[in-house]
Amino acid sequence: MLLYIDPGSGSYLVQMIIAGVLAGLFYFKNLWLKVKSFFTKGKKDEAAENED
Amino acid sequence: MINEPTAIQHHPASFKDPSGFIFKANGKFYRQINRSYAENYDLLMSSGLYKVLTEKKLLIPHTEVIDNANQSPDWYKTILPEQLPFISYPYEWSFDELKDAAMVTLRVLKIAVKHGMVLKDGTSFNIQFYEGRPVFIDTLSFEEYDETKPWIAYRQFCECFLFPLLIEHYHKIDAQKLLSVYLEGIPASTTAKLLPFKSRFKLSTWLHVYLQASVSAKNKPTSKPATASFSKTKLLNLIQSLQNAIKPLRVETSLQSTWNNYYDETILSKNYLDEKEKIFRDFISNINDGRTMDVGCNDGYFSKILAEKNRNIIAVDFDSQCVNKLYLDIKSGTTKNILPFCIDLTNPSPALGFNHLERQSFAERAKSDTVTALALIHHIVLSKNVPLADVARMFAELTINHLIIEFVPITDEKSKQLIANKATYHKPYSPEAFEKNFSSYFETERKAIIPGTERILYRLKKR
Numbered sequence: 374m375l376l377y378i379d380p381g382s383g384s385y386l387v388q389m390i391i392a393g394v395l396a397g398l399f400y401f402k403n404l405w406l407k408v409k410s411f412f413t414k415g416k417k418d419e420a421a422e423n424e425d
Numbered sequence: 426m427i428n429e430p431t432a433i434q435h436h437p438a439s440f441k442d443p444s445g446f447i448f449k450a451n452g453k454f455y456r457q458i459n460r461s462y463a464e465n466y467d468l469l470m471s472s473g474l475y476k477v478l479t480e481k482k483l484l485i486p487h488t489e490v491i492d493n494a495n496q497s498p499d500w501y502k503t504i505l506p507e508q509l510p511f512i513s514y515p516y517e518w519s520f521d522e523l524k525d526a527a528m529v530t531l532r533v534l535k536i537a538v539k540h541g542m543v544l545k546d547g548t549s550f551n552i553q554f555y556e557g558r559p560v561f562i563d564t565l566s567f568e569e570y571d572e573t574k575p576w577i578a579y580r581q582f583c584e585c586f587l588f589p590l591l592i593e594h595y596h597k598i599d600a601q602k603l604l605s606v607y608l609e610g611i612p613a614s615t616t617a618k619l620l621p622f623k624s625r626f627k628l629s630t631w632l633h634v635y636l637q638a639s640v641s642a643k644n645k646p647t648s649k650p651a652t653a654s655f656s657k658t659k660l661l662n663l664i665q666s667l668q669n670a671i672k673p674l675r676v677e678t679s680l681q682s683t684w685n686n687y688y689d690e691t692i693l694s695k696n697y698l699d700e701k702e703k704i705f706r707d708f709i710s711n712i713n714d715g716r717t718m719d720v721g722c723n724d725g726y727f728s729k730i731l732a733e734k735n736r737n738i739i740a741v742d743f744d745s746q747c748v749n750k751l752y753l754d755i756k757s758g759t760t761k762n763i764l765p766f767c768i769d770l771t772n773p774s775p776a777l778g779f780n781h782l783e784r785q786s787f788a789e790r791a792k793s794d795t796v797t798a799l800a801l802i803h804h805i806v807l808s809k810n811v812p813l814a815d816v817a818r819m820f821a822e823l824t825i826n827h828l829i830i831e832f833v834p835i836t837d838e839k840s841k842q843l844i845a846n847k848a849t850y851h852k853p854y855s856p857e858a859f860e861k862n863f864s865s866y867f868e869t870e871r872k873a874i875i876p877g878t879e880r881i882l883y884r885l886k887k888r
Contacts, residue, residue, distance in 0.1 A: 388575035392659035
């Protein structure tokens, strides 16, 4: 496929690392939200607020 | 038939993407789609992505024109996008304009991913302001999404949006002006050196700036294609992380800039403003021109009066904080026909890019049917030392029909402040000299002294 911007091999690597860090973060965030919603039963999950 | 091929002008900024190009015919901008982009264009239309994005007013709508006007062998389709009233560039936007443009780009990307497509570029030039909000204008930026690939435009997005916003957020300076030098965005390595030490302690800044800068520096470009296995969840996480990083960024709007409390000052009483408004309303009442440019718009008080008649208003000021305030004001209000931009009339945006043709100069874009310049001329003549004759020529270049201009005499309190520490200024600076110089290009239709002051409001008609 013809691509007219050069993403640079570095950019792909950065995204791999960032995605790894974020996966860990979001995992713990979701875990925390589950614990929180267990104690504050029925309250709306923060993650559901996304409009798109 | 759009036009005879000889009359068609290929747009000089539209050459980077081989998927198609913009051309002008009969005074309208069209976009040719090349055969190489056919599958992606069809996917954009058939996946429902185009419909969702245009309904949400995130993408400029277009109609298809069945005409190979350029008689090009690569031709697949021609589209006619909704025409924009004014083209602006990122280095003319205020902080929140750039921030909203960034958020729109990420929203477009997120919705695209859900429809099996992705943005193949992430430049801020893909955004224009239309009806008071940023809108994505590059219909050919979408391509089929390969879930195993990271976002190809990630670095470009960071350099064009995130990095200037971060610099501005941390230092509270006009970082957008840098974008006229860094047309393709501010590199990560440069940003890392410009940001303060404390920014390292913010995880998102560390990841997107410092990590990116160090990884890019260590990885030499190779001719081998990058092989990395990504996933949709990872991409959505990345988008979320960019949104989270941009959302809290702020510039101080309460900070006193040069003019953002101009009208609050006691020296210019409420009475003066009321009297001026009365005359101004009278002067504009029977002008029904298309585009109006309010130069030196300040907080947009008079731009809003102009906007009442549903005209198309471009409001410019050199003070980016004033422009930002006005933008936020318009965004939260109901008036949508004012587009505010940061322009210094004594140093307007030049023509930039390849062959000086990619990005047009302000003068090439700015010609307006009506121009208004209130409480501005003393700044140009007395602060910036531009002789009256040159000021008159500049306004003549800018104006097609009418110019409404306020003359602030040398005896005025504001003029006195400007010359207080100056040995001299361009003389004569008087109503007579003003009228003489402007009469070379304009005839005076109306003239009124603003009661309680020595200031004069003129309505001039271009000869």
